[in-house]
Amino acid sequence: MSFVGYLRPVAQSESDDRPAGRWSIATLAVGFLSSALLMTAVVFLLGHVLTTVLGLGQPARAGVAAVLLTACFVVNGDLFRFKPPMLQRQTPQRVFYLFGPVRGALIWGLDTGLMVTTFRISAATWATLGLVALGLLPWWAGAAYAFGFVVPVAIAVLGVPPREGPEDTSIEPGWLLEAITRFVKPVYRVASILLALNVVTLVLIAVG
Template sequence: MAVRFAATLAAGHLAMSGLFVALLYQIGTVTAGHLPRDVALGTCVVAAVAAIGVDARAVRDNGYSLGFRRQTSKSLMHDEGRPWWVTPLFWGLDTGLIGSTFRVSCTSWVLLLAALLNVAPQWSGLVYGFCFAIPLLVSIVAGNGEGFGYKGSQPPLRMAQSAGLAILGTLPIGMLWGLYAIG
């Protein structure tokens, strides 16, 4: 039951994050599509560097990153008479909106900005979705966090934030390389 629940949640998350980022990208072709490429990339670099600072502070303060302090209703789980797949699908769709719930990392916000400025490709929401879905499914199938190095000393939240910081750390370098090596 847990694997089926997680797979449905992951599918909803993947579908919504892919759709939402592609939609932002399309909006960006109209609104930000006229910006010079170096301005768009430079804006994303500044945002990524600022996000590193925000996430480092969240790790230090044992908290969450910037975002809404809300969670998908847990009461959905306890409604009788509803098909089993409705709750995980709604949870997945909600988290796939990227900005609608708690954020572990500012990586989400940088992705949304990069899509809106047409720096990130319109399919990057699918990559984001897979980066959520695969660890979720592996952790459910594995049954505990020991396969990920979790022995009780570091909560999974901190591990996810550390991964987000590592990704954010490479983004400015990659964007600057894209700005000067490709363009």
């Protein structure tokens, strides 16, 4: 992750940039939260208008949501090697060098928080937006989405030991990368199980 790779050395250094590196987590959170809330609020409003015009009641919306989550389940399961539609881009790392760690983090958060403007490894984003559009999640669901993104990044940047000295030029501690790699598959399995349970619940609502 370019953000973590850039800011961890800054936040853990003994230079004058250290406070800025830590403040950047706050500006990241503000930017990401603002964009995520804006996105879910707009999607909620547009979805409300559309479902009202189409006359979709709760059973119909639950049925549509069940189809959507089933598609997300298939994508996340890697069984058919499908990939969710997304832009194959990340926020350019040069924003940090052009604007510094604090303002660069704000820009990074504003861009990434829009959900659909940067690369995502799972279909969870589309599941979130779909459920918001159908009125099955509140307009402020973007706040929960932001929390789930910003907190792990903050831990990765601030919750690791500082570099041992000037000769240590590593960007990430080895144990952190190993831990992330070790937990990726279990998290995917848990997410897939939760998606499946949600699909069953929505089907019961739709047919009930």
